[in-house]
Each structure stands twice: as C-alpha cells, then as structure tokens.
Amino acid sequence: MTGPQQRRMGWILVGLLVATALGITNHILTASHVRTPYYFGWLLLVMVVFLAAFGVRKKLTFLPPTLIFGGNAANWLRFHIFIGLLSAVVFGHHTGLRLPTGFVETTLAALFLGTFLSGVTGLILSRVIPARLTSRGEEVLFERIPMFRSRLRTEVEELVAAAAEKSGDSALVEFYETHLKEFFSGPKHILEHLIANKRPRRRLLQHAQNCRRFLNEPEHAQLDRITQLIQMKDDLDFHLALQGALKMWLFVHLPLTCGLLIVAVFHLLLVHAFT
Amino acid sequence: MPETVSVTRPQRWDHPFSFDLNPSSPVTDSMIDEWLTRPPFNQMDESGFRKSMSLRDLLKNDARLMSYQAGDIVVRRGDWGNSAFFILGGNVRAEVESAGSSIPPSMLGRKPNRKRTLFESIAQLWKNPSAPESRSRFTPDDSRIGNRGQGGQTRVFLQDLPAVLSGYRTEAIPPGQWFGELSALGRTPRTATVFAEGPAQLLEVRWQGLRDLMRFDQNSAIRTDVEKSFRDHALEEFLRNHPVFQGLSDEKLKILMDHAEFRTFGEYDSPKPFKDLAKQGFENNFESEALILEEGHYPNDVFFVRSGLARLTVKHHHGHRTVGYLTPGHAYGFHEIAASSAGESVPYQCSVRAISFLSGLLIPTPVVQLVLLAPDENRQSTSVLPIVPAPVIKGDAVPEPLLEFLVEERFVQATAAMVIDLDRCVRCDDCVRACATAHDGNPRFVRHGPIHGHHMLANACLHCVDPVCMVECPTGAIHREFASGNVVISESSCIGCAQCANNCPYDAIRMVQITDQNGQLVVDDRIGRPLTQATKCDLCLDQLGGPACQNACAHDALRRVDLSDVQQLQEVFAR
Numbered sequence: 001m002t003g004p005q006q007r008r009m010g011w012i013l014v015g016l017l018v019a020t021a022l023g024i025t026n027h028i029l030t031a032s033h034v035r036t037p038y039y040f041g042w043l044l045l046v047m048v049v050f051l052a053a054f055g056v057r058k059k060l061t062f063l064p065p066t067l068i069f070g071g072n073a074a075n076w077l078r079f080h081i082f083i084g085l086l087s088a089v090v091f092g093h094h095t096g097l098r099l100p101t102g103f104v105e106t107t108l109a110a111l112f113l114g115t116f117l118s119g120v121t122g123l124i125l126s127r128v129i130p131a132r133l134t135s136r137g138e139e140v141l142f143e144r145i146p147m148f149r150s151r152l153r154t155e156v157e158e159l160v161a162a163a164a165e166k167s168g169d170s171a172l173v174e175f176y177e178t179h180l181k182e183f184f185s186g187p188k189h190i191l192e193h194l195i196a197n198k199r200p201r202r203r204l205l206q207h208a209q210n211c212r213r214f215l216n217e218p219e220h221a222q223l224d225r226i227t228q229l230i231q232m233k234d235d236l237d238f239h240l241a242l243q244g245a246l247k248m249w250l251f252v253h254l255p256l257t258c259g260l261l262i263v264a265v266f267h268l269l270l271v272h273a274f275t
Numbered sequence: 276m277p278e279t280v281s282v283t284r285p286q287r288w289d290h291p292f293s294f295d296l297n298p299s300s301p302v303t304d305s306m307i308d309e310w311l312t313r314p315p316f317n318q319m320d321e322s323g324f325r326k327s328m329s330l331r332d333l334l335k336n337d338a339r340l341m342s343y344q345a346g347d348i349v350v351r352r353g354d355w356g357n358s359a360f361f362i363l364g365g366n367v368r369a370e371v372e373s374a375g376s377s378i379p380p381s382m383l384g385r386k387p388n389r390k391r392t393l394f395e396s397i398a399q400l401w402k403n404p405s406a407p408e409s410r411s412r413f414t415p416d417d418s419r420i421g422n423r424g425q426g427g428q429t430r431v432f433l434q435d436l437p438a439v440l441s442g443y444r445t446e447a448i449p450p451g452q453w454f455g456e457l458s459a460l461g462r463t464p465r466t467a468t469v470f471a472e473g474p475a476q477l478l479e480v481r482w483q484g485l486r487d488l489m490r491f492d493q494n495s496a497i498r499t500d501v502e503k504s505f506r507d508h509a510l511e512e513f514l515r516n517h518p519v520f521q522g523l524s525d526e527k528l529k530i531l532m533d534h535a536e537f538r539t540f541g542e543y544d545s546p547k548p549f550k551d552l553a554k555q556g557f558e559n560n561f562e563s564e565a566l567i568l569e570e571g572h573y574p575n576d577v578f579f580v581r582s583g584l585a586r587l588t589v590k591h592h593h594g595h596r597t598v599g600y601l602t603p604g605h606a607y608g609f610h611e612i613a614a615s616s617a618g619e620s621v622p623y624q625c626s627v628r629a630i631s632f633l634s635g636l637l638i639p640t641p642v643v644q645l646v647l648l649a650p651d652e653n654r655q656s657t658s659v660l661p662i663v664p665a666p667v668i669k670g671d672a673v674p675e676p677l678l679e680f681l682v683e684e685r686f687v688q689a690t691a692a693m694v695i696d697l698d699r700c701v702r703c704d705d706c707v708r709a710c711a712t713a714h715d716g717n718p719r720f721v722r723h724g725p726i727h728g729h730h731m732l733a734n735a736c737l738h739c740v741d742p743v744c745m746v747e748c749p750t751g752a753i754h755r756e757f758a759s760g761n762v763v764i765s766e767s768s769c770i771g772c773a774q775c776a777n778n779c780p781y782d783a784i785r786m787v788q789i790t791d792q793n794g795q796l797v798v799d800d801r802i803g804r805p806l807t808q809a810t811k812c813d814l815c816l817d818q819l820g821g822p823a824c825q826n827a828c829a830h831d832a833l834r835r836v837d838l839s840d841v842q843q844l845q846e847v848f849a850r
C-alpha cells in the first residue's frame with residue numbers, strides 16, 4: 001500500500017470507529033431516557049457550522065498554517081469530507097430516521113440532504129474529472145474557451161468560403177451548411193461529453209469522410225484541416241462540459257449551505273421557544 | 276510532419292557590449308589605442324589571438340567604457356553579474372565585510388524584509404486596491420539613495436557619501452586593478468558592494484571577453500592575477516563552506532587549494548539564445564554539451580559544481596540516457612574513487628555533461644584519497660560518502676522521459692517550481708485568486724505552462740539556482756533575498772527597463788503598466804510614456820503563511836518544489 005492509500009485507510013478506520021462510538025452513545029442515552037435528539041441536534045449544528053466555515057477559510061489563504069483555523073486548504077478539505085460524511089450519521093441519530101413533519105423540518109431535512117448529496121457528488125466529480133481532462137485536448141483556461149471557439153469558427157468559415165471560390169463548386173459549402181454550421185455555432189454535446197459518449201464526434205467525422213468522395217484533390221487538403229478543426233472544437237466542448245461540471249456543482253453546494261444555516265438557526269429558535 | 280521553426284543562431288558579436296547600454300556611444304578605435312598603451316593590455320602578447328578574434332576585436336565588442344560620479348554604486352553585494360571591471364582612473368571603494376555593520380539592503384535598493392502582521396494579513400481582504408498594479412510610491416524606499424540616468428544607464432547613488440564612508444568599513448581599489456572578475460567567470464553572486472568615491476572611469480568587460488583575454492594572451496598578463504585571486508578568495512570560500520570539507524585541518528585545505536583546478540565549460544553568451552533554442556527544441560543540443568567526465572574512464576578527479584547545471588548520462592544502445600543531474604554544490608566521482616581505494620577498479624559510472632554554461636572544480640584522485648578518504652582524527656573517512664549521495668535517480672522513481680524533459684528544459688535548476696498535478700487539479704483557479712489577494716489584487720502567475728504527462732510546470736518564477744534574470748539589472752531591484760534565497764523584485768527600485776523579463780527563459784516575469792492610488796496610469800515625465808515595472812512571484816515573502824498558491828490548493832494538486840533536491844523530485848513526481 002502506498003503512503004496516500006495508507007492515509008486514506010487511516011481516515012476510514014477512524015471514521016468507522018467514531019460512527020460506532022456515536023451509535024453506542026445514542027443507544028446508551030436513549031436507554032437512559034435522555035433527550036437524545038436534543039444533544040445530537042446541537043452536535044449536528046456544530047458540525048454544519050464547521051463545514052460551512054470551510055467556505056470562509058478558503059478566502060483566508062494568507063493565514064499562517066500554524067494558526068488555529070489556519071492550516072492549508074488541502075488539510076481543511078480532508079477534515080471537511082471526514083466531518084461531512086459523519087454528519088450524515090449524526091443526522092440519522094438526530095432525526096431517528098423518521099420522516100420530517102411540518103414545513104420547517106421538511107425544508108431543513110431537504111436542505112441538509114441536498115447539501116450532503118451535492119457534496120458527495122462534487123467529491124466524486126473532483127476525483128474523476130481531472131484525469132479525464134488531462135487525457136484529451138489541450139489544457140485550456142475555462143474563461144478562454146469562447147474565444148478559442150470563435151477563432152475555430154472563423155477559420156472554418158474562411159476555409160470553406162475560400163475553397164468554394166477557388167474550385168467554383170459548392171460541395172464543401174453544402175457539407176458545412178448541413179453538418180457543421182450548427183456544430184461550430186456554440187457549445188454542443190455537453191451531456192454526451194459528461195457521460196463520455198463519443199458518438200456525436202464519430203458521426204461528424206464520418207460525415208466528413210463521406211464528403212471526401214465529392215471533392216477534388218486541392219479540396220482534400222482543406223477537408224483534412226476541417227477534420228482537424230472538428231476535433232479541436234469537440235475537444236473544446238469536452239473541456240467546457242467537464243470544467244463546467246467542476247464549477248457548477250459548487251453553485252449548488254454553496255447556496256444550499258447558506259439555506260441550511262439559516263433554516264437550522266430558525267429551527268433551533270423554534271425548538272427552544274416550544275420546549 | 277511536425278512544423279519546423281528556423282531561427283538564425285545568434286552570433287557572439289551581433290550586439291557589441293557597448294550597444295547593450297547605449298548604441299550611440301560605441302567603443303571607438305581611439306579609445307582602444309589609449310587602453311592598449313597601459314598595463315595589463317600593453318603587456319599582452321597578441322600572437323596567441325586568432326585573426327578573427329584579435330585583441331582589438333575583443334576590446335571593441337566585449338568591453339565598454341563606464342563613467343561614474345561620486346556616490347554611484349557600481350555593483351552590489353549579492354548582484355548577479357556577468358562582467359568584470361577594470362579601473363582606468365578615479366576613486367573607487369569596496370565595502371569590506373565586517374561583523375555587524377554592513378550597508379543595509381534598503382540602501383542597495385532592495386525590498387525591506389518584513390512580514391505582515393496578522394491584522395495586516397486579514398486587512399488585505401478589504402484594503403487591496405481595486406485598480407490593477409497600483410503603487411503608492413515611485414522612489415526608492417530608502418531616502419539615503421537616489422537614481423540618476425535612464426533605462427539601462429540608470430545609476431543608483433548614495434546621497435550621503437561621507438556618512439557611508441564613516442559608517443562602514445570600506446577600502447579603496449586603486450586604478451589598474453580588476454574587480455568582479457571571479458563572480459563574472461564563475462557566475463556566482465558579487466561578494467562586495469563597490470561604489471565611486473569621486474568621478475571614475477571603468478572598463479567593463481563581459482565574461483566571455485575576459486575569458487578570451489586570459490586564454491589567448493601568451494604572456495598571461497591577466498590570467499596569473501585572476502588565478503591567484505581565485506585561489507586566495509573564491510576557492511577557499513567554496514572549500515570552507517561546502518559540507519564535504521568541514522573539519523579539515525588548515526594543512527589539508529592548503530593541499531586542496533594547491534591542487535584543485537577551477538574550470539568553466541560550455542558557452543553561455545546570453546540567456547537570450549537559450550530562449551530561442553528553447554522554442555526551437557533541444558534535439559540538437561545534446562551533442563553540443565561539453566563533456567566533463569566520461570563514462571567508463573578511470574576516475575581521475577572528483578568534480579564539484581560551483582554554478583550551472585550538468586547532466587549525468589549513461590550509454591544506452593546507440594544513444595545516451597539521462598539518469599540524474601548536478602546543480603551547484605553537487606559532486607560526482609566520489610563513489611568510484613572510494614570503491615577504487617577499497618581495491619576494486621571502478622570506472623566512472625556515468626558521463627557528466629555541462630548543460631550550457633557551467634563552472635566547477637576538479638580535484639585529482641590522489642588528493643581526494645589523501646585528504647578526504649584517508650583516516651583523519653577530526654573526521655570519519657567514510658562520512659564523506661553520505662554527504663555526497665550519488666545524484667543518480669534510482670529505478671523508476673521518476674520516469675525517464677519526465678527526467679529528460681526536466682533537464683532539457685532546465686527546470687531542474689528550480690528551487691521553487693510550481694508543479695501542478697493535472698490529475699488532481701479541478702481547474703478552480705483558487706491558487707490564482709489566492710496569489711492575487713497576497714499581491715494587492717494582482718496575480719503573479721498564470722495557470723498555464725509546459726505539460727509533461729499529467730504534470731504542468733506553470734509559468735511562475737522558478738527561483739532558479741542560477742538566476743539569469745538578475746544579470747545586468749541596473750538598479751539591483753531584482754535580487755536574492757538574503758534570508759530565504761528567494762528571487763524578488765523591489766517595486767520601489769524597479770525602473771521598468773525589462774532587462775530581467777527579457778532574460779528570463781521561462782517567461783515568468785511580466786512587465787505591467789502601473790497606476791497610482793486613484794487608478795490613473797503613471798507616466799514617466801522624462802520620456803512621456805506610461806511607467807512599466809517588472810512583476811513576478813515572490814513566494815509570498817511578506818505573507819505569514821508562505822506561498823498562498825500552495826496553501827490555497829484544496830486538492831493538493833499544486834506544490835512548490837525544489838528540484839535541486841532529488842528527494843523532493845521523486846516524492847512529487849512519483850505521486
């Protein structure tokens with residue numbers, strides 16, 4: 001086992017131990033008629049506040065790692081994932097796994113589960129997508145994708161126009177109008193890229209191949225370049241889809257966190273007001 | 276077929292040295308006539324000089340006349356120079372190191388070394404200016420110095436010369452003497468600050484010129500002096516500071532000093548051709564790398580690198596494989612000599628080749644055996660070997676193509692390369708944002724750069740072992756910070772000449788137009804153009820937490836790596 005694998009096993013073992021300890025505590029407290037949901041509720045709130053604090057800590061990159069609440073972001077994320085996963089166990093003990101009743105409780109439970117599940121999804125995405133991105137196309141900054149896309153589009157349009165003018169034939173223009181115009185006009189096949197479906201790319205390349213029969217010799221060279229441009233545009237879409245997914249999930253996770261914090265405080269006030 | 280780029284290899288004298296500074300004042304024949312009437316030039320035997328490279332040619336192209344006024348700083352301690360100075364006339368003084376009182380860094384135009392307080396750190400969140408590249412001051416931080424002149428001819432001068440003369444220990448260097456020759460030839464930092472006490476005329480000779488003056492002059496008019504000076508100063512300092520020689524008696528050090536040979540290998544005319552070559556690709560370069568020690572040969576010497584880079588190669592079928600590299604302080608040949616001393620006959624296991632320019636020491640085997648490997652009551656003879664571990668990278672710890680890439684592209688000279696593992700990086704740019712927060716809202720790198728496999732070497736300053744960016748900075752604004760060794764730029768002394776940005780082979784220095792605190796572009800009133808300054812990564816020198824980019828990476832994808840440390844290299848690239 002390598003160093004990082006050993007470390008991961010360590011985290012899992014400690015997590016399992018803590019989860020078991022929480023289960024035993026719940027059992028003992030319930031058996032001795034203590035208000036278990038009350039204590040687990042407080043524990044859950046502390047955990048959620050700690051989890052949400054990660055968002056603040058991410059902005060304070062200049063704090064010395066030795067300072068409390070310092071530490072680098074990588075260590076914070078390790079704790080975040082650890083506490084985040086454990087929070088589901090505490091949530092289970094807090095609610096007793098009963099379906100919530102009432103508007104506030106239902107909203108709160110939905111917010112918690114939404115935040116939790118978006119976190120787990122984000123974690124999976126951030127472990128899977130980077131290597132896929134590295135494996136295909138050129139590394140490109142997300143913000144620059146539209147600029148590169150429009151460059152490709154201009155190039156392909158100029159190429160087709162020049163070819164038509166030179167040969168006086170419209171085969172390439174027709175091919176462009178039928179199969180490529182739409183493709184080059186903006187981001188395409190985002191969903192397919194997310195699920196690693198290469199069919200649209202293959203189909204376009206196939207169309208290009210079919211078109212070759214109708215072209216003369218000089219036009220072949222132009223078609224070769226167009227084929228390259230199709231692949232480059234498809235790679236750009238691929239990067240847009242995958243880098244976009246890496247950004248988008250946080251736009252779910254973060255607002256849900258804010259909602260969760262607000263409703264949790266409201267829930268706390270209600271509980272204290274009525275007991 | 277891959278596209279090829281054709282470049283004309285720059286010729287040595289495309290740009291005479293005097294042109295670099297001011298094309299309108301070249302070295303004239305009458306100047307040369309005058310110089311040739313004085314020693315050491317009139318003592319030289321010209322018969323050894325080539326026809327195409329006569330003594331006159333050398334002086335015309337590799338030398339320039341420099342005039343200084345009272346107080347002008349000529350070189351600063353710690354500067355990276357590639358030229359030597361010969362005093363034609365006038366009063367020049369050098370600061371003599373004395374414990375406790377040396378000219379403070381701020382008086383040399385350097386950045387004050389101060390960490391932010393905790394409150395100042397947090398206040399960056401709301402205090403950072405909204406305008407890009409905003410500066411609050413445009414004059415040196417220290418009022419005891421001022422600037423005169425323009426561009427590359429800018430001189431920093433000491434405002435209160437008498438106070439410097441009475442406050443610090445200085446020594447006059449008389450006309451007819453050289454200074455700066457050792458750091459120019461060895462590409463090591465200047466060891467003393469030199470300034471003009473009154474009007475002074477100096478002949479500045481770039482290192483290639485000095486080397487050739489020494490090489491071709493049959494009378495050794497300069498060579499003898501330079502070699503003596505090297506043995507008296509640089510060699511002793513190197514030996515005393517290197518861990519391998521610790522604890523040696525003075526007698527043994529003397530034997531070493533008498534026998535060690537100082538050598539330079541390879542060409543390093545300017546980093547600019549390297550920049551062109553980097554674009555062109557390095558395929559043809561291997562053959563041109565100077566061979567220092569050859570695999571399979573009897574180990575005649577141990578080789579120590581003083582400056583520059585060397586690669587270790589072994590023969591592989593009809594070619595060569597790179598198996599490691601040497602950076603300053605590293606040595607090669609000990610293990611073979613130790614084995615030979617133990618009775619086995621072991622030839623050099625690798626070849627050592629200089630990558631571009633390199634300077635180093637050769638210590639003959641009998642001296643190594645006598646001084647370093649023989650029993651010594653102050654030292655354990657065997658203790659030398661662990662101090663100089665063979666810098667060969669073992670097994671598959673770093674894949675060979677990756678190692679080749681790091682050596683070819685000279686990344687191995689990085690002490691803080693920004694290595695991003697793209698299989699972990701979620702492209703969130705938190706690193707760039709953190710960098711911006713730590714630098715008044717301006718990021719000091721772009722998440723972009725050469726990629727090998729799944730590792731990107733981003734275009735952030737590498738903080739090179741041999742920082743060519745520092746060569747020829749007229750105000751000393753770009754410098755190595757004493758305590759940390761980081762290469763930093765002092766905003767208050769940068770005059771925007773772009774020398775460093777042009778020199779940097781990695782495009783890690785960016786020239787930016789600066790604004791004042793109201794966001795207005797600042798215009799240089801002397802030339803009527805917007806003022807620019809050089810900017811680059813400073814490893815968050817003034818931040819409490821160290822490099823913000825690394826601290827901000829939640830996925831542990833970004834690391835700042837000292838590639839001269841083989842251990843770190845293996846750890847990072849084996850992930």
Ligand code: HEM
Nearest residue numbers: 051052054055058081084085115116119120122123257829
């Ligand atoms: C249930 C309560 C949770 C809360 C309140 C919460 C809150 C947050 C916050 C505030 C951030 C910082 C977002 C930003 O500013 O960029 C964050 C990031 C993140 N969270 Fe959670 N989280 C929770 C659970 C989880 C769980 C269960 C996981 C995974 C198992 C998780 C994984 C992550 C990851 C991977 C990041 C992004 C790190 C990055 O790429 O910078 N979270 N979370």
